[in-house]
Amino acid sequence: MRKSVMTVLAVLAAAAGFGAITGSITTDQGEQKGTIRWSARDKAYAVKGKNGIEVQVKPSDVVEMSINKPDGYDEAVEQVAKGQGAAAIPALQKIVKDYAHLDWDKAAGRYLAEALIVSGKAADGLRVCEDIIKNDETAAYKGDLAPSYWEALLVLDRRQKLDSSLQKAAKSGDPFSVGAALIKRGDIILKDGKDSNDAATKALVDGYLRVVLMYRDPEIAPKLQPEALYKACKCFEKLGQSGRAESMRAQLKQYADSPWAAK
Numbered sequence: 001m002r003k004s005v006m007t008v009l010a011v012l013a014a015a016a017g018f019g020a021i022t023g024s025i026t027t028d029q030g031e032q033k034g035t036i037r038w039s040a041r042d043k044a045y046a047v048k049g050k051n052g053i054e055v056q057v058k059p060s061d062v063v064e065m066s067i068n069k070p071d072g073y074d075e076a077v078e079q080v081a082k083g084q085g086a087a088a089i090p091a092l093q094k095i096v097k098d099y100a101h102l103d104w105d106k107a108a109g110r111y112l113a114e115a116l117i118v119s120g121k122a123a124d125g126l127r128v129c130e131d132i133i134k135n136d137e138t139a140a141y142k143g144d145l146a147p148s149y150w151e152a153l154l155v156l157d158r159r160q161k162l163d164s165s166l167q168k169a170a171k172s173g174d175p176f177s178v179g180a181a182l183i184k185r186g187d188i189i190l191k192d193g194k195d196s197n198d199a200a201t202k203a204l205v206d207g208y209l210r211v212v213l214m215y216r217d218p219e220i221a222p223k224l225q226p227e228a229l230y231k232a233c234k235c236f237e238k239l240g241q242s243g244r245a246e247s248m249r250a251q252l253k254q255y256a257d258s259p260w261a262a263k
Contacts, residue, residue: 025047126152130149179211189202
């Protein structure tokens with residue numbers, strides 16, 4: 001079968017070492033390592049090993065996939081964390097495009113959407129999320145992308161979609177997704193209550209403090225605790241409970257590398 005011009009160019013580029021995405025895909029038959037690309041035509045992963053042979057793997061056969069981190073990813077994420085998201089947008093856009101179906105599209109998509117939202121372009125951030133969700137519906141309520149998707153929906157007041165996604169997250173059984181949904185519930189309460197004292201109390205009880213008290217697993221805590229601690233601290237400050245606010249701040253110092261600790 002004749003290959004399209006784009007496919008030929010992609011193969012030549014990979015052979016030359018330009019833009020090659022490397023990693024491994026494990027199936028019941030074993031592990032395939034090498035350069036990996038997604039074939040939209042075949043709706044399958046193509047893995048090319050050192051022997052030059054390319055093997056196709058259907059998504060339904062994938063047991064585990066490990067894709068090496070994209071060049072420039074860490075630098076772009078650091079820019080977003082420092083409030084320099086606008087500068088990171090081009091690099092994140094490229095990663096999202098190049099790594100479609102290859103795991104890092106969701107991770108980069110999260111920070112791309114965040115950068116766009118902070119820049120006042122929530123609608124663009126939502127489109128980034130929705131394009132990724134088209135390829136994986138679970139990304140709307142589970143994993144890296146979900147929190148930014150929820151934030152875009154909240155900013156744009158798309159409450160029906162937001163509530164539906166949060167409900168699915170709560171039922172997913174995935175610790176990160178459940179905890180992230182609790183934090184977002186707190187954000188919703190504060191927004192609806194116009195930052196009143198009653199809203200701050202409810203956001204603490206129904207959202208932030210649940211995460212602070214319940215999510216202490218060393219693998220999950222760094223992903224959830226900093227944001228929950230920071231937002232709990234702000235609520236306690238609003239309520240005039242300086243001692244409890246200081247307790248939250250002291251715990252937040254354990255996560256010195258988190259951008260929430262630098263706020």
